Amino acid sequence: MKAVVYDAPKSFAIRDIPTPEPKPGEVRVRVRQTGICGTDLHIHNGKFFAEFPLTPGHELTGPVDALGEGTGFDGTEGFRIGEYVSVNPNMNCGHCAYCRVGRTLMCANLKGLGTNWPGSFAEYVVVPANLVYSVDGIDPDVSVFTEPTACAMHGVETLSPRPGSSALVFGAGPTGLLLAQLIARGGATSVTVAASSPFKLKRAEELGIDHTFGMNRSDLAGDVAKLKAAAGGGFDIVVDATGAAAVSEQCVPLTRSGGTVMFYGVTEPEDQVKVSPYDVFRREITIKGSFAEIDSFPAAIAALRTGRARTEGLITHRFTLDEYPGALDALRGDRTVHKIIIECWQG
Ligand SMILES: [Zn+2]
């Protein structure tokens, strides 16, 4: 089969490698398509706990292609050949101190498909059946968003917005817009998305976001002042979904007393921001982080199926596996990109 194979950070080729066979308890999926996301750029650069050699890719959907022993549909559980599925990329070990108290996403031995085991920028992927979820009947252009939607679901669970809250989300990338929608569904009564790209903000409006705010990249302080004024002093919830440290730094000052900040975007590991401990203390600000997800696939699939999380119009670019280098270039530098899809199977 064809796959993107990295030997080391930034060093990859599209190769022909043996098609993996499912062992007992495993399922093989023919990868119809895989979304590419910001994390894949961090992985390209050798960050985000990437281990090499590596085939990246973690936002996949496609039909079940082969069933390992014990994974076929038995009347209640299991899968059928041809059934469309999405795959949860995160697997916990089950035996570390975190797993044993049920904090599975904090697992000390967390495995991430496309991060430290072979992912889905490939024609086929083999995974344990307990990571596989049926998305039968959902358009593959929607089900390909299962993983980012699951991350957004976990984000909302982490936030637990109080009913009636006002929220500000920095960043209008696909994951920011999914999170903004789910924060609104989770009890906030007003959600504002702030970003610098006019077309992404237009899409935010089309997806039903209450308010959008066009940021001026060269005047962050001015933007913060305007946002604060528009919100009458601040927001109950402020989320950074950009991964830009300069933006993260503005979250506490923009939060109303008693409110919550959540860091959701992936910054560089070495980034630092300034926070006034006095301000956090005096105004009782809560600062939270939300990283990936591990048990949010069922909620995400339900939200996509019912339209509680909408994705229409988000896919702007499609590439084949052979065109993967071009997809990376587009992700890095093309300002017209919203979501890029890699069509892995071309048979
Ligand atoms: Zn992703």
Ligand SMILES: [Zn+2]
């Ligand atoms: Zn563990």
